[in-house]
Amino acid sequence: MPLRHLTPRDQHLFWRYGRGPGAPVHEPLVHRAVGRHAIVHPHAVAAEHHGATLTYGELDRYALAAHLVRAGVRPGDHVGLFTRRSVPMPVGLLAVLEAGAAYVPQDIGRTPPGRLRHVVRTARTRVVLTQKELAPRIPLPDGHRLIALDDPVPYQRVTPILLPHPDDGCHVLFAAGRPEGVKATHRNVTNLLLTEPGGLGTRPGDRVAQLLDLASGLAAWEILGCLAGGATLVIRGADLAAAARSATVLIATPAVLSGIDPADCPRLRTVAVAGEPGLPRPLADRWARRAALFDCRGPAVGAVVNTMARHDPAAVRPAACRPVADTTVYVLDADRRPLPVGERGEVWAGGACVPAGHVGGDASNTGRYAPDPFLGEGHTMVRTGALGRWNADGGLDHLGRADGHRTEPPASRPRTGGGRPRQAAGPPAAATYADTAPCS
Template sequence: MTDLSNESGRHMRIHTLHHDARPDWPADPLRHLSGMDRRLFQRFGQGPVTTPPWSLIHQTIERHATASPLAVAAEHLGETITYGELDRQAGRLAARLARLGVRPGDHVALFVRRSIPMLVGLLATLKAGAAYVPQDAGLAPPAQLGHVIRTASTRVILTTSGYADRIPAPPGHTVVPIDTAMAEPFDGEGTGCPFAPARPVTPDDGCYVLFTSGTTGAPNGVTVTHRNVCNLLLTEPGDLGMRPGMRVSQILNVAFDMAAWEILGCLSHGATLVIRGADIAETVRRVDVVIATPTVLSAVEPELCGRIKVAAVAGEPCPRALADRWARVCTFYNACGPTETTIVNTMQRHDPAALRLTIGRPTPNNTVYVLDAERRPCAIGETGEMWAGGDCVSAGYLHNPRLTAERYAPDPFLGGGRLMFRTRDLGRWTPDGELEHLGRTDDQVKVRGFRVELDSVSAVLEAVPGCVRAVTLKLDDRSLVSFAAPLRVDPETARQAVARALPYYCVPVAVHTLPALPLTSRGKVDKPALLRLAAERRTAGEVAS
């Protein structure tokens, strides 16, 4: 049955001001703009208004299981699972989660690696009305898994038998190996009729909780709702044209929000998810749709991907040459958006003949505002900070009201209690209404497509015995480098401390020790000098080898 309960369309007209805006906002926050800029602010900043056909993402998967139970939902290393079997296994596991006390609104840890059981655990969690909390069981250190369990209050942890022993489950928690549960004989439970949770799931219930790097070394949990997810995945262009019979790659880390675009996007449209093994390029050559970061996609030759129809990148700035190359062989989307705004909230279909590569326009039912330091709209063409509004905006950070208040604010342009999110991305509108991305306003960087707070890495280093001061810098799109003072700090000990505390993509390729960190004339760490030193030491190491 089609669910049309999403009422986003009624709220999407941008007004000049609402009563629930900040008390220090002027009566007309657009009054400093010219008449033309006022009109363009509203026209450019608002995405198309539409109603997604469904408001619960797992119901779309169940629909395909009913309509085409023998269609292949996923394949991995020679194994396959049909939509009917995926739904049946997930229904049985959902019933088990309910017996373990999982209720709508709860969180269930999903500590897995790419696999078919990963999909069963994910869908079972959604069927039970809970939000899944994904971590890569093979890469996340136990300290991080423990933090996620505590912060997300996950009483049940889904994993696979090969990783069950390394899960730091506190007393009273239950670890369920999904593959073991799948191998048990069916007793009829979870089959024949859909699993019914204790109460109906609503569009504003959580779909998943992702953890982003925090400034204190502790990742922050962000709850993304069904409404948020359906708004991107079930409308154009976020659906990427996926449909039954198409093949979609699953090449990204399950803890990365773009993996939800791969997995939920594919299954909600009845396509086949091709889960990669060790060779990313081999997988991409066998699919119609690929979603990746530019760094990942740069390792694949588009000319060898004769089947590819659509490619979409996000997570970090995309080189123009890469966009041009892929856009010549398929439909290519350059997109942008942090986890807090549900995967991406702007998209551009790139044309190699275009004057510029941009991040496009707001996706449906979403808004983007380019604001100055006083949160006033910038004139068209002026650089400012991008704020995101509309149905993409998540509710905030788990158990972190200070950070939520810092990054989210009442949306004075939509009103109605809506929130807008401070992306900390700099941008400007082009004359034809597309957004140019001009970098970050802070020290938050992207490495391998993952968001990293450099200070979080430095904080771990500064906790190493003997370390007085540390700084971490982005060396390139795939690596970080750290400097620690004084010289007595053991570099390998320091590097291993980061490996134990943070995800793999936060671990610097090297920790260089110095008597003291160089300073600028204003008493700040001289980061350009450190980057030059890192380049010199890298060159010296290559020559020596």
């Protein structure tokens, strides 16, 4: 019994604080969730950029996925999506998923050739999608194939050789400067996007700003969350604030949020903040007076976030940050035993947020995954690399990284707060809570 050393009270709180609610996911494959809107709302705008638009019906009619299948793309493959922000970008992303593969995004305007070569080699992307005009900038080894997103191809309904499974890869994300990628599954992604609060209430008629680096987990939340909800993806140009001004849903880092005036966003309904180790209270209060603001935390890549809390600007203390649906969060000692409420330890996560594993890397990544003794056989938990403690409000206090970099708040600041068995390979060191916004 992994909890027998705890008092009955702490055994009860271990599950009360550390387990998110159970929630059904109506469609465990991302592209099928998007495809439903092509049937129900074919004329609704799926994406817009610099005056160009793409409807859900047009997105569904693109034949690029069939082209990928004919090119040999199979479930389990990784396909590079090396592009700039544009309307063809979501076309390529959905095509890869429809072909049964996982997309590997890089913004070719920001990524140097050496980094692109590393991603191609590490992720083994035999096929890379890009725009025709960008093709000369992509260094491809012999035997690899480049396919233009904007080349017309005859319409043909895609028929993958093998039907994708919810535990198949959805994307492989390489955090800036990190040698490894983290592979998230469809189950990881839909569990956040198609349940609340992770879905952010996104629905047809909404406008979701696409502001962030295409290779980041938060960009995956922007893009896939928007399309799975049937909303319009407002793809930014050079003026980041212009895209935000027309949005009803915004996902941002604290740094991005601080450069936008909430008074300029009259339609805004929901804001999610993550991606950096701190959300200043004055910034949170300012935006929460305009819209529902969620303070989020989770691995920098992979499943994006696994704890969220809605911020109340009138509250004395920030809201308790709780696990999202079908996700667990544990505070453990060096022997991986749960600690009582109030005691400091390492933060581990389990349930639907655990990604499929890392791509590339070295032996330093081993030990990041372990069997989850709390959820039982067939389940895995992941070491986040963070230190934390549960507080009496049921929230998780973030106390810095396990490498010794502390971010514990000063004393004057109030503190608050399944799938298939996976191989015991670790995610990259980048996937730490220290890379994301705290909820305490």
